[in-house]
Amino acid sequence: MSGGRRAGYLKNGFQVACIDLRREKMRKFLAVSLVLACGLAQAAPAERAYRFADYPSPIYQGARHPVQLTQQWRDMRTRIREGYQSGKIGFAGSYVAVTWGCGTQCLNGALVDARSGKIYELTPLSTDHPLNACYRADGSMEPDIFHYQAGSRLFITENCHYADIAGREDVVTQFKTIYVYQWLEQQKRFELLSKTVQRSSVPAEARY
Template structure:
């Protein structure tokens, strides 16, 4: 058996593997896309009345009931989105309400000022919450309460699954807009 070529071949394979790993480490992280988190078919029936099954639902029942009465699903196929201010003038929070079951889930955090992800939001309140009826992905951008506390903006990507928001990715955010979905 000729071993003369075995060592150079193994060295070459090892070097190729190291180069691949190094390239992967330097590649920019993929930004989650709405299309990768499809929702079920949109709910078109009547909204279920609000179910007061949690401290959250009981505390915000007026806002939540108003949303159920006048809203329609606009997120993840069957969820009504409702937002309200925190009382300080500089932040907002909210919930999603399942139009089929009436169960309310709080947003993953309160948002405070952020640079707009999209130019058409420049005149808005400086907080971002982006979602689609056809997707379970929710994108929020801002100084998210309970995350940083340092005044630095982040973009968070959450998948809504089994009645809760699951953080997929958190990225730093600035005017460059490199974290757009």
């Protein structure tokens, strides 16, 4: 009897040990799965990556047509003419981008088509705030708010505005709005592809 009881005890003990082992393996599996899931979530891109090469445009090699000024551009005719004459084709295959200041930390401009001399709005009109410069956390200004290339129809603007932080006078909240457009050559206009907002803290002097 004692041998039978011992055999039964060992058998039950073995069963309990197996159950505990399976539970431990399950806990480890769930823990590893959770870590992997978190890692994949962090690794997943927050938004689509737009590449200039995905929106190609052949670069015009012919002679430049004289600027065709209209009433809309009369006030900026000198800037446009000089910028067009001295500038290079820099956008969508045939356009010379001409920019000028429009106030503190503000930039505006026009596109001149080298094939026809016609002028188009450089700044897409769907921006929610004036085109102001953006700043890094160390207080340095980012060099550009327009991003484009000669052989691409992709056009990107980075526009920043600011808000006070309660109880803080040394820093402000910066909202960087990134607009991604493509130029539609047949329609001669921009099409908005993406709009995202990045939030950060920068020195308070950035807003002045």
